[in-house]
Amino acid sequence: MGIETTRTNRKGNKEFRELPKATDTTSKSKPRKSRRRQKKMSPVQMLFETCKEVFANSGTGIVPSTEDIERLRAVLDKMKPEDVGLSPEMLYFRTQEARRTPAITYLHLYESEKFSMGIFCLPPNGVIPLHNHPGMTVFSKLLFGTMHIKSYDWVVDAPNDTSANENSLEITAPAVRLAKVKVDSDFTAPCNASILYPADGGNMHCFTAVTACAVLDVLGPPYSPPDSDPDGRHCTYFREFPLTSVSVDGVSVPEEEREGHAWLQELDQPEDLEVVGALYIGPEIVDK
Numbered sequence: 001m002g003i004e005t006t007r008t009n010r011k012g013n014k015e016f017r018e019l020p021k022a023t024d025t026t027s028k029s030k031p032r033k034s035r036r037r038q039k040k041m042s043p044v045q046m047l048f049e050t051c052k053e054v055f056a057n058s059g060t061g062i063v064p065s066t067e068d069i070e071r072l073r074a075v076l077d078k079m080k081p082e083d084v085g086l087s088p089e090m091l092y093f094r095t096q097e098a099r100r101t102p103a104i105t106y107l108h109l110y111e112s113e114k115f116s117m118g119i120f121c122l123p124p125n126g127v128i129p130l131h132n133h134p135g136m137t138v139f140s141k142l143l144f145g146t147m148h149i150k151s152y153d154w155v156v157d158a159p160n161d162t163s164a165n166e167n168s169l170e171i172t173a174p175a176v177r178l179a180k181v182k183v184d185s186d187f188t189a190p191c192n193a194s195i196l197y198p199a200d201g202g203n204m205h206c207f208t209a210v211t212a213c214a215v216l217d218v219l220g221p222p223y224s225p226p227d228s229d230p231d232g233r234h235c236t237y238f239r240e241f242p243l244t245s246v247s248v249d250g251v252s253v254p255e256e257e258r259e260g261h262a263w264l265q266e267l268d269q270p271e272d273l274e275v276v277g278a279l280y281i282g283p284e285i286v287d288k
């Protein structure tokens with residue numbers, strides 16, 4: 001989601017956690033106790049090492065092998081809030097009664113050209129609006145709490161239309177496009193990581209915090225920098241319209257399937273979305 005927003009905050013906070021190259025740990029002269037300690041890798045370090053391998057050839061539209069996806073999913077599935085220094089009692093998750101839409105906190109863990117890792121902390125009723133992940137494979141692991149996920153994939157070969165009408169009010173450009181609901185459910189931790197792909201699995205998704213919750217996102221590859229090539233991997237937000245309220249010529253969706261579809265229309269970044277970058281203070285991630 002709004003990674004481009006969070007990047008700005010992250011740079012401002014200089015919270016990047018890449019650390020200097022580690023010293024050689026293979027020397028046989030090291031004490032046995034030291035060698036034993038270095039063999040025990042923290043869960044977040046294990047996640048980082050696995051991501052480096054799984055996304056070694058990462059690029060737009062490149063999906064890791066099934067074996068690699070299952071390997072990374074298995075690592076994520078075991079992760080707990082304490083593995084990244086989080087607990088539900090932290091300030092990030094407090095109810096914000098004065099705000100209409102609660103602010104969301106983003107904890108940046110790591111980013112390279114190949115992949116990124118970060119955590120979204122949502123107070124109750126916090127919403128990450130409907131957005132896409134162009135050309136990416138995304139793993140989302142709910143660390144605690146209950147979150148509603150609604151996601152869509154585009155209906156292939158469905159026509160776009162710039163003259164759609166909603167309740168007789170004309171919708172001007174950009175066009176609406178037909179999408180099919182992939183997921184529309186509550187998830188409560190502990191649960192397995194969800195995965196989306198460049199063209200399926202719910203590439204466009206919206207997260208709503210039913211209770212305070214935290215979700216660990218792994219993106220491969222990450223979004224493109226905000227000021228880079230406009231054809232890059234940029235985050236787009238969408239508004240959804242039910243099929244019954246918009247008529248577009250040439251589209252025929254059977255009556256019984258209409259509930260599982262919607263028209264999606266691009267929109268600028270939602271005004272009420274506030275994502276604040278904060279310093280990750282969990283276990284260190286060492287880039288060896």
Ligand SMILES: [Fe+2]
Pocket residue numbers: 001131132133205
């Ligand atoms: Fe997302």
